[in-house]
Amino acid sequence: xxxxxxxxxxxxxxxxxxxxxxxxxxxxxxxxxxxxxxxxxxxxxxxxxxxxxxxxxxxxxxxxxxxxxxxxxxxxxxxxxxxxxxxxxxxxxxxxxxxxxxxxxxxxxxxxxxxxxxxxxxxxxxxxxxxxxxxxxxxxxxxxxxxxxxxxxxxxxxxxxxxxxxxxxxxxxxxxxxxxxxxxxxxxxxxxxxxxxxxxxxxxxxxxxxxxxxxxxxxxxxxxxxxxxxxxxxxxxxxxxxxxxxxxxxxxxxxxxxxxxxxxxxxxxxxxxxxxxxxxxxxxxxxxxxxxxxxxxxxxxxxxxxxxxxxxxxxxxxxxxxxxxxxxxxxxxxxxxxxxxxxxxxxxxxxxxxxxxxxxxxxxxxxxxxx
Amino acid sequence: xxxxxxxxxxxxxxxxxxxxxxxxxxxxxxxxxxxxxxxxxxxxxxxxxxxxxxxxxxxxxxxxxxxxxxxxxxxxxxxxxxxxxxxxxxxxxxxxxxxxxxxxxxxxxxxxxxxxxxxxxxxxxxxxxxxxxxxxxxxxxxxxxxxxxxxxxxxxxxxxxxxxxxxxxxxxxxxxxxxxxxxxxxxxxxxxxxxxxxxxxxxxxxxxxxxxxxxxxxxxxxxxxxxxxxxxxxxxxxxxxxxxxxxxxxxxxxxxxxxxxxxxxxxxxxxxxxxxxxxxxxxxxxxxxxxxxxxxxxxxxxxxxxxxxxxxxxxxxxxxxxxxxxxxxxxxxxxxxxxxxxxxxxxxxxxxxxxxxxxxxxxxxxxxxxxxxxxxxxxxxxxxxxxxxxxxxxxxxxxxxxxxxxxxxxxxxxxxxxxxxxxxxxxxxxxxxxxxxxxxxxxxxxxxxxxxxxxxxxxxxxxxxxxxxxx
Numbered sequence: 001x002x003x004x005x006x007x008x009x010x011x012x013x014x015x016x017x018x019x020x021x022x023x024x025x026x027x028x029x030x031x032x033x034x035x036x037x038x039x040x041x042x043x044x045x046x047x048x049x050x051x052x053x054x055x056x057x058x059x060x061x062x063x064x065x066x067x068x069x070x071x072x073x074x075x076x077x078x079x080x081x082x083x084x085x086x087x088x089x090x091x092x093x094x095x096x097x098x099x100x101x102x103x104x105x106x107x108x109x110x111x112x113x114x115x116x117x118x119x120x121x122x123x124x125x126x127x128x129x130x131x132x133x134x135x136x137x138x139x140x141x142x143x144x145x146x147x148x149x150x151x152x153x154x155x156x157x158x159x160x161x162x163x164x165x166x167x168x169x170x171x172x173x174x175x176x177x178x179x180x181x182x183x184x185x186x187x188x189x190x191x192x193x194x195x196x197x198x199x200x201x202x203x204x205x206x207x208x209x210x211x212x213x214x215x216x217x218x219x220x221x222x223x224x225x226x227x228x229x230x231x232x233x234x235x236x237x238x239x240x241x242x243x244x245x246x247x248x249x250x251x252x253x254x255x256x257x258x259x260x261x262x263x264x265x266x267x268x269x270x271x272x273x274x275x276x277x278x279x280x281x282x283x284x285x286x287x288x289x290x291x292x293x294x295x296x297x298x299x300x301x302x303x304x305x306x307x308x309x310x311x312x313x314x315x316x317x318x319x320x321x322x323x324x325x326x327x328x329x330x331x332x333x334x335x336x337x338x339x340x341x342x343x344x345x346x347x348x349x350x351x352x353x354x355x356x357x358x359x360x361x362x363x364x365x366x367x368x369x370x371x
Numbered sequence: 372x373x374x375x376x377x378x379x380x381x382x383x384x385x386x387x388x389x390x391x392x393x394x395x396x397x398x399x400x401x402x403x404x405x406x407x408x409x410x411x412x413x414x415x416x417x418x419x420x421x422x423x424x425x426x427x428x429x430x431x432x433x434x435x436x437x438x439x440x441x442x443x444x445x446x447x448x449x450x451x452x453x454x455x456x457x458x459x460x461x462x463x464x465x466x467x468x469x470x471x472x473x474x475x476x477x478x479x480x481x482x483x484x485x486x487x488x489x490x491x492x493x494x495x496x497x498x499x500x501x502x503x504x505x506x507x508x509x510x511x512x513x514x515x516x517x518x519x520x521x522x523x524x525x526x527x528x529x530x531x532x533x534x535x536x537x538x539x540x541x542x543x544x545x546x547x548x549x550x551x552x553x554x555x556x557x558x559x560x561x562x563x564x565x566x567x568x569x570x571x572x573x574x575x576x577x578x579x580x581x582x583x584x585x586x587x588x589x590x591x592x593x594x595x596x597x598x599x600x601x602x603x604x605x606x607x608x609x610x611x612x613x614x615x616x617x618x619x620x621x622x623x624x625x626x627x628x629x630x631x632x633x634x635x636x637x638x639x640x641x642x643x644x645x646x647x648x649x650x651x652x653x654x655x656x657x658x659x660x661x662x663x664x665x666x667x668x669x670x671x672x673x674x675x676x677x678x679x680x681x682x683x684x685x686x687x688x689x690x691x692x693x694x695x696x697x698x699x700x701x702x703x704x705x706x707x708x709x710x711x712x713x714x715x716x717x718x719x720x721x722x723x724x725x726x727x728x729x730x731x732x733x734x735x736x737x738x739x740x741x742x743x744x745x746x747x748x749x750x751x752x753x754x755x756x757x758x759x760x761x762x763x764x765x766x767x768x769x770x771x772x773x774x775x776x777x778x779x780x781x782x783x784x785x786x787x788x789x790x791x792x793x794x795x796x797x798x799x800x801x802x803x804x805x806x807x808x809x810x811x812x813x814x815x816x817x818x819x820x821x822x823x824x825x826x827x828x829x830x831x832x833x834x835x836x837x838x839x840x841x842x
Binding site: 002004005009010014015050058062068074075076082086146148149150 | 810
């Protein structure tokens with residue numbers, strides 16, 4: 001009786017999943033994993049004997065397995081149930097915060113430090129140069145980390161950077177507002193409010209009067225923002241709110257030197273997709289040229305990573321022109337770019353280097369700074 | 372192919388089993404042979420030829436041995452056995468130990484001979500031992516030579532134990548090859564065994580492995596004592612659940628097909644002496660070395676000095692069998708020495724000592740042995756063992772506490788699961804419920820849950836290595 005039940009259970013489990021996985025329609029792309037899923041590999045005797053065909057076929061079956069997202073979620077939930085506090089490089093922090101677990105490449109960090117220092121030396125005589133290496137949630141919201149979670153000493157890096165001319169330390173202002181919504185719960189970026197506070201420190205350093213928070217119009221772009229960190233662990237968590245601040249300044253945005261233009265800093269098409277943060281300035285474009293309706297003749301060059309994107313709506317209040325370069329996608333050196341702009345009649349007053357601290361230690365493209 | 376994969380569970384397994392039970396008995400070994408070849412060739416499309424070669428070699432050798440014996444020509448029969456040994460060991464030696472040999476020559480003579488970088492065929496350490504056991508068993512008259520190459524091929528290639536054992540000696544299975552009776556009771560028992568093994572491997576072993584990787588991945592010189600011990604305990608659990616889980620799956624699948632394999636693990640962490648440990652851990656390997664190396668060398672029947680020599684030989688070989696690297700030889704020697712000491716006087720003392728003492732003694736030595744086993748770089752091995760005893764400079768740090776707190780539940784589960792407690796408790800619970808439908812439902816729901824969770828972990832896996840794959 002018991003044996004019959006066992007046999008039936010087994011056959012039912014194996015049978016149903018086998019059949020289901022065989023008839024399951026083949027998917028092209030996984031929204032949750034944000035990647036293309038493996039397709040049926042092409043057969044050839046060569047790939048068979050290399051072992052490639054069989055390996056690819058197995059990847060195909062696993063990628064296309066029925067209810068793939070359900071299984072992954074089930075696994076993550078059971079891990080949480082037995083007390084695990086991290087998965088896939090992400091900590092499950094308190095209050096639903098997902099915080100990235102960083103492994104620092106000391107060598108790269110050291111190289112980047114020197115590259116940055118060198119860049120400041122090259123530019124500080126002709127421009128107002130500021131360095132804003134933004135602290136991330138793992139430092140500012142360290143109370144939200146799981147108990148005893150080992151974490152990289154970001155503070156030491158920021159202290160070292162403090163010795164560079166023009167360093168803007170955003171820690172103080174951010175630490176004063178930890179009770180506010182300054183970092184996303186599901187994404188590695190800071191919120192527009194977090195960037196606002198850092199912006200006030202930057203302004204102070206540049207001698208600019210920052211716009212008051214209540215003089216700005218908060219516009220909610222989406223209530224269903226689920227960011228990069230949630231994608232890494234694939235657990236449906238409480239979604240984040242994506243918002244921006246409007247102050248009435250008009251803009252004309254030019255992407256990649258004429259490739260396309262827009263009349264808003266927000267690209268709404270991203271709000272339908274998974275990567276909603278990309279709505280700010282259309283994701284990671286190599287070169288962005290923003291002309292504003294603030295006719296004060298001042299130009300800002302932002303050498304940046306994506307942390308800068310949500311600060312631009314605030315910066316447009318103080319500059320007639322803002323240029324952004326992203327060396328992850330641009331193979332023109334910063335110095336060459338400055339020459340290029342100046343050769344066309346432009347002139348750059350302020351230069352701000354804006355990277356988040358984690359990215360700063362890992363980025364492999366700072367070699368372009370002095371070129 | 373591995374058992375803990377979607378490909379095996381939801382393509383290979385259903386197709387092979389359906390065909391197996393549809394086909395009339397006389398075609399079943401052929402099906403097993405062909406499907407086992409596919410199973411093996413899936414991961415080793417080229418090296419499958421070596422396994423076939425080894426099969427044909429020993430099939431012919433077996434017949435020759437029996438022919439010579441029947442004609443009374445024992446000398447020739449012995450030479451055939453020797454030939455089989457030489458060929459199989461040469462295969463094993465070439466594919467597994469060439470680069471080890473070369474790098475040692477380089478180290479001793481200062482030469483710079485290039486390494487050949489030969490890939491290790493999966494399972495070669497297991498199937499060469501199985502085919503060697505066949506020729507010897509026929510010579511000793513413990514089994515009749517197999518006349519049917521398909522049946523023999525099915526024995527060698529049998530997919531349940533081809534890749535990772537248990538090492539099935541021919542004589543234990545000879546009759547079952549041609550005369551086994553598949554039946555629903557065995558099938559059901561095989562199923563539960565298989566599910567248990569799958570859970571052990573995917574849910575327990577792989578998760579224990581994550582802890583070990585977190586500990587052993589970085590700088591070992593500053594590792595606090597607590598971190599080192601949490602790590603090596605995790606590894607001890609990982610290797611046990613990995614290997615015994617795989618054996619459970621092998622035995623379970625065999626049972627479903629009508630084969631009864633011998634047990635390979637018997638709650639080794641309950642042992643109260645190293646002697647007892649090696650009767651509970653990887654039993655089929657210990658038996659193989661006993662039957663085909665220790666006893667032929669004289670065992671303990673030629674006086675004590677020779678017994679010591681025999682133990683040393685067996686244990687150096689056992690260590691070396693596990694991997695082509697000096698740490699494995701050291702590991703084997705470590706146990707050889709301990710076993711000799713126990714034989715000399717310690718075992719008697721242990722038997723009289725309180726259970727706790729003998730238990731702690733055994734577990735301590737076993738856990739330390741796993742450090743030797745796990746780290747093949749001798750420098751890092753030294754650092755790690757040092758760290759276990761305080762050379763890291765501290766007893767604990769935040770990372771230790773983090774590992775401990777976030778893995779506490781898992782570690783407790785692992786500890787309990789390595790004893791018969793769950794089985795005994797479950798047995799009592801089910802006995803209390805009696806022989807009713809409810810009992811069957813509860814038991815099967817439990818197995819179904821294990822299965823479903825295992826599938827979840829497999830789908831999620833980027834991490835699903837099988838440790839004994841270096842064999």
